[in-house]
Amino acid sequence: MTNKDNQHRQTDFGFKKVAEEDKARQVREVFDSVAPKYDLMNDVLSFGMHRLWKRYAVYKADVDRGMKVLDLAAGTCDLSLQFAPRVGRDGEVWATDINRAMLTLGAQRMRSAGFDSPVVQCDCEKLPFADDTFHVVMVSFGLRNMTHKDVALREMCRVCRPGGKVLVLEFSKVNRLLAPLYDFYSFRLMPWLGGLISGDSDSYRYLPESIRVHPGQAELAEMMRQAGMTDVKWHNLTFGVCALHIGRKPLND
Ligand SMILES: C[S@@+](CC[C@H](N)C(=O)[O-])C[C@H]1O[C@@H](n2cnc3c(N)ncnc32)[C@H](O)[C@@H]1O
Structure with missing residues (x-):
């Protein structure tokens, strides 16, 4: 593949096709814009459900004192706020994100809660960590925004220790009986509420579109296997509105 071919490759940005090299910038603009009201909007748009989904994911991560945990697209x-007390003083939680505005808010919340966890601005597709570093590697509601999800999943597997867990919490394919209601909510109410509360309906139009073009449960599980994980399973949450995928990095022979 030449550089020229690369420049002309297209990817999804919601329902739009954009040049691959433009997607990260457009995603950054979305999160720069939504950062100040991000937590409020999560509570409003999910009716508080995102708190339960995250709590369940942290429970399934099953972290123990002394473990090293990586929270990607934090x-x-x-998540880091829930992991930090579980790993205790002997453990480590690293919070990372590509977006400075989001991560600055995250770092402030960690400090206010009394945790001095390291916070690193980096791209999940190029992680600045050595192979086999973390017992648990997790991303919540971040993967669908990444340009090369396969590359990000390989990176997650690479930095996970053999036998360690990789978890992906993400919006997924909802049960088809709920689909008409969910579509009405997503494409009509969500952008309207986003505009009303945060003054940015475009970002809340991108949100449901990015969910619809994200791989479904079985496809994501296969991508995780292709990225090197084994024992991949998923748990549907709220009828598949989102799903928690869990895989393991195989033990060395
Ligand atoms: C919907 S927020 C999720 C934040 C948090 N994990 C949560 O569950 O509330 C998505 C995050 O993914 C981050 N992100 C998007 N692309 C990324 C990438 N390539 N590498 C790291 N973070 C990325 C965005 O900056 C944003 O903060």
Whole structure:
């Protein structure tokens, strides 16, 4: 593949096709814009459900004292805040995100809660960590925004220790009986509420579109296997509105 071919490759940005090299910038603009009201909007748009989904994911991550945990695309650090007391003083939680505005808010929340966890601005597709570093690697509601999800999943597997867990919490394919209601909510109410509360209906139009073009449960599980994980399973949450995928990095022979 030449550089020229690369420049002309297209990817999804919601329902639009954009040049691959433009997607990260457009995603950054979305999160720069939504950052100040991000936590409020999460509560409003999910009716508080995102708190339960995240709590369930942290429970399934099953972290123990002394473990090293990586929270990718951590945003405002909801997960890191739950992991930090579980790993205790002997453990480590690293919060990372590509977006400075989101991560600045996350770092402030971690400090206010009394945790001095390291916070690193980096792209999940190029992680600045050595192979086999973390017992648990997790991303919540971040993967669908990434340009090369396969590359990000390989990176997650690479930095996970053999036998360690990789978890992906993400919006998924909802049960088809709920689909008409969910579509009405997503494409009509969500952008309207986003505009009303945050003054940015475009970002809340991107949100449901990015969910619809994201791989469904079985496809994501296959992508995780292709990225090197084994024992991949998923748990549907709220009828598949989102799903928690869990895989393991195989033990060395
Ligand atoms: C919907 S927020 C999720 C934040 C948090 N994990 C949560 O569950 O509330 C998505 C986050 O993914 C981040 N992100 C998007 N692309 C990324 C990439 N390539 N590498 C790292 N973070 C990325 C965005 O900056 C944003 O903070």
